Amino acid sequence: MPKRRSIPRKAIYRLSVYLRCLERLKENAIKSVSSEALATAAGVAPPQLRKDLTYFGQFGTRGLGYDVETLARRIRDTLGTTHLQPAVLVGAGNLGAALMAYRGFAPAGFEILAGFDEVPRRRGQRPPQPVLPMNRLKDFVRARHIKIAIITVPAAAAQDVANQLIRAGITGILNFAPLVLHVPEHVTVNNVNVAIELENLSYFIKG
Amino acid sequence: MPKRRSIPRKAIYRLSVYLRCLERLKENAIKSVSSEALATAAGVAPPQLRKDLTYFGQFGTRGLGYDVETLARRIRDTLGTTHLQPAVLVGAGNLGAALMAYRGFAPAGFEILAGFDEVPRRRGQRPPQPVLPMNRLKDFVRARHIKIAIITVPAAAAQDVANQLIRAGITGILNFAPLVLHVPEHVTVNNVNVAIELENLSYFIKG
DNA sequence: AATTGTGAATTGATTCACAGCT
DNA sequence: AGCTGTGAATCAATTCACAATT
Numbered sequence: 012m013p014k015r016r017s018i019p020r021k022a023i024y025r026l027s028v029y030l031r032c033l034e035r036l037k038e039n040a041i042k043s044v045s046s047e048a049l050a051t052a053a054g055v056a057p058p059q060l061r062k063d064l065t066y067f068g069q070f071g072t073r074g075l076g077y078d079v080e081t082l083a084r085r086i087r088d089t090l091g092t093t094h095l096q097p098a099v100l101v102g103a104g105n106l107g108a109a110l111m112a113y114r115g116f117a118p119a120g121f122e123i124l125a126g127f128d129e130v131p132r133r134r135g136q137r138p139p140q141p142v143l144p145m146n147r148l149k150d151f152v153r154a155r156h157i158k159i160a161i162i163t164v165p166a167a168a169a170q171d172v173a174n175q176l177i178r179a180g181i182t183g184i185l186n187f188a189p190l191v192l193h194v195p196e197h198v199t200v201n202n203v204n205v206a207i208e209l210e211n212l213s214y215f216i217k218g
Numbered sequence: 219m220p221k222r223r224s225i226p227r228k229a230i231y232r233l234s235v236y237l238r239c240l241e242r243l244k245e246n247a248i249k250s251v252s253s254e255a256l257a258t259a260a261g262v263a264p265p266q267l268r269k270d271l272t273y274f275g276q277f278g279t280r281g282l283g284y285d286v287e288t289l290a291r292r293i294r295d296t297l298g299t300t301h302l303q304p305a306v307l308v309g310a311g312n313l314g315a316a317l318m319a320y321r322g323f324a325p326a327g328f329e330i331l332a333g334f335d336e337v338p339r340r341r342g343q344r345p346p347q348p349v350l351p352m353n354r355l356k357d358f359v360r361a362r363h364i365k366i367a368i369i370t371v372p373a374a375a376a377q378d379v380a381n382q383l384i385r386a387g388i389t390g391i392l393n394f395a396p397l398v399l400h401v402p403e404h405v406t407v408n409n410v411n412v413a414i415e416l417e418n419l420s421y422f423i424k425g
Numbered sequence: 426a427a428t429t430g431t432g433a434a435t436t437g438a439t440t441c442a443c444a445g446c447t
Numbered sequence: 448a449g450c451t452g453t454g455a456a457t458c459a460a461t462t463c464a465c466a467a468t469t
Contacts, residue, residue, distance in 0.1 A: 032398075092420050096420060159416065183422065190238065206322050207231060214297050
């Protein structure tokens with residue numbers, strides 16, 4: 012269990028980036044890496060990387076660097092993705108169905124077990140997992156002790172869906188709906204808002 | 219033109235959130251709003267909101283608050299989304315096709331004019347816009363002076379696609395591929411990585 | 426000799442308290 | 448009286464320089 016004093020939130024995001032880079036090194040059969048090399052690959056400064064890692068422990072060997080395999084495992088431990096985590100998705104429209112079919116979750120340690128929708132299997136493509144009606148959500152989530160949910164419903168429905176998920180026992184929500192969700196203390200919400208990302212680009216390209 | 223001293227990057231993201239809240243107020247025919255009310259809706263503290271706004275100018279009236287319509291327009295001016303901005307998307311797979319069909323871009327001021335792919339119209343649903351072969355990318359982007367691109371190709375292809383886009387004149391990239399893109403100084407990259415967002419949730423739900 | 430780990434210094438962002446308008 | 452705008456103060460994050468270790 013890592014001691015959590017006051018770890019910058021961005022440091023945790025960067026751990027994920029380091030992990031991706033380590034996985035690439037491992038594919039290339041590289042056993043060991045210096046903070047300089049890993050930092051460059053991750054697009055940060057070497058002291059940043061070292062500081063980030065020491066928030067969670069000491070993983071390197073002075074004079075030598077970091078063992079790729081070991082560091083990757085330790086980061087996965089810290090993030091809690093050593094074992095596959097189940098998740099559900101609510102809102103099986105275009106975007107929702109595409110996310111359900113996305114192959115990038117499994118290597119990161121996540122599996123979307125099912126989608127839920129008011130009108131199962133309406134628009135878009137057919138995802139590989141079942142799409143179930145909303146009235147089955149609560150039992151499904153409880154029975155499998157699922158903690159993570161993805162919301163891809165329209166803004167008008169999102170807060171209500173969030174409330175249902177939280178009542179079912181969800182404590183982590185990845186929210187694609189363009190609004191600020193209000194949730195209790197013990198629930199974490201991460202927002203993904205593509206329109207906002209584009210607006211942000213728009214600001215910078217005016218330069 | 220706003221003076222840009224040292225504006226926190228997150229302040230610009232928050233501008234987008236304020237804009238969404240203002241649009242909601244406008245729909246409800248609310249003409250005027252205080253920093254307290256708007257901040258609460260946006261999920262920030264009132265002084266945060268006021269400080270953010272003063273990075274770009276003075277938009278309120280002391281004793282009264284902010285005029286909803288005026289503030290919304292001024293924020294759009296700042297972000298550069300007063301007029302519709304054209305964009306292209308590269309990688310028309312599941313996710314790419316879903317984004318092309320997404321209806322949330324138009325109200326934010328963006329329009330995806332076309333998709334590009336090595337193998338046009340292969341997987342997933344058929345998007346409303348044309349999907350063109352990669353060899354038409356450069357001319358298309360140049361002829362229409364497009365500045366913004368969305369990358370939804372696999373990681374292995376993303377850097378090459380980014381290079382092509384930049385040669386064609388793109389200066390803002392929204393990157394969904396799970397790797398760190400290396401780009402010249404004048405190009406802005408925003409990353410959206412759903413797997414990393416899930417990892418981040420995983421860390422916090424262990425709490 | 427090389428490279429990590431870290432306290433100290435710096436830089437950046439947020440919060441506060443209140444001055445300044447309407 | 449009410450509410451914005453902002454300099455000053457606090458808090459957080461990043462960078463640096465170098466001691467510690469192999």
